[in-house]
Amino acid sequence: MPDRAQMSSKLLRIGFIGGGKMAQALAKGFIAAGLTKGEAIVSSCHPSDLASAKAMRELGAEAVFENVPVVSKSDVVIVAVKPQVVPVALGEVGTHAADKLFLSIAMGVTIKQLEQILPRSARVIRAMPNTPALVRSGASVFVSGAAATDRDLAVAGKLLRSVGTCEQVPESALDAVTALSGSGPAYVYVMIESLADGGVKMGLPRDLAYRLAAQTVVGAGQMVRDTRTHPGVLKDDVTSPAGSTAAALHFLERNGFRAAVIGAVEAAAARCREVSGSSS
Known part of the structure; x- marks a missing residue:
């Protein structure tokens, strides 16, 4: 079970499965907002994506080439890979995902699909931010999974509001939100x-x-x-x-x-x- 006191404290341990542009934008925004520090962030990158690994390390974050350390070291795991990669990436983390909060920004991957891949005790929130989060002017929405608690929603809202505006919406709105913002x-x-x-x-x-x-x-x-x-x-x-x-x-x-x-x-x-x- 993750340390809930740690999650509610100022400094969050945040993991990124995927270290691309959107992950980098969010990481920079979270650091700028004072919610975390580079040394409390770990990101997994594809072995061929040395540029993303370099960008994350320049933020002071740890960059690795496997997903299990991201999950095991983090309070909140942000899923920031392409949709077709999600089943493989999350399937690799197995029991390490138990009792963890996952915040997915993967386009088109539904709450139901995420919950089917992850252990039953994992809590899932689906979000759609946009790249102006890099300058803390993003427009984000999020959707709650069945097991997500009020505390989880508060953590997700705090993270997303730190990089711009944030609203909770029904999942049926996500495709239109993705297309618009x-x-x-x-x-x-x-x-x-x-x-x-x-x-x-x-x-x-x-x-x-x-x-x-x-x-x-x-x-x-x-x-x-x-x-x-x-x-x-x-x-x-x-x-x-x-x-x-x-x-x-x-x-x-x-x-x-x-x-x-x-x-x-x-x-x-x-x-x-x-x-x-x-x-x-």
Whole structure:
């Protein structure tokens, strides 16, 4: 049985099965938030993934090439491997997983599937963070497994809130969440790049165009989040009669901007469902 007092203390022993970009983003965020230290983190990486092992060691964490030490040394085990790897990775840990808290961020792998792989006494929470967790501006949600306790949910919430916002949702929402906020940063990066390209086309230096585009997106997002005003109202506030914004919005509508973004989320959610079905 893990030491519950340790789990509720400031310093958490955190393990990552998988040491890729998302694991690195979370580890950096947890350290920056003061929830743990590098020396209290252990991560397993594929033997061929020396770059991830190096990145974890640069954080002060231990990087290994097998999964059992990650589980045996940790209070919370974060499953951060590709969905097709989950059955093998968790199957390797066997009895070491008993009475442990597992927080899975593997796309499309359901609570039921995780609970079937792990020992019955393991507690499972499924989460979907996104990469802005690296700068503690992530958007995360989580789903409780059958055996997860209120204390487990509090620990998961504390970890995820330390790197941004966090909400508990039903598992049926996970595919849509993954498509919107999990994949969403990629859509926004394309938007930033496109805004900057437009600025460059109209004569701005590229470095200035990127700074202005990035800050514009940050500011607009904060306006929606902090004022709780409908984005359509905020859009109308910027749009003067016969002005430049009205002309720009007409161009976006004529070229299917809204439909393209909605379609991107729909396509990503469909892919999540395919992965979940193939993982069954």
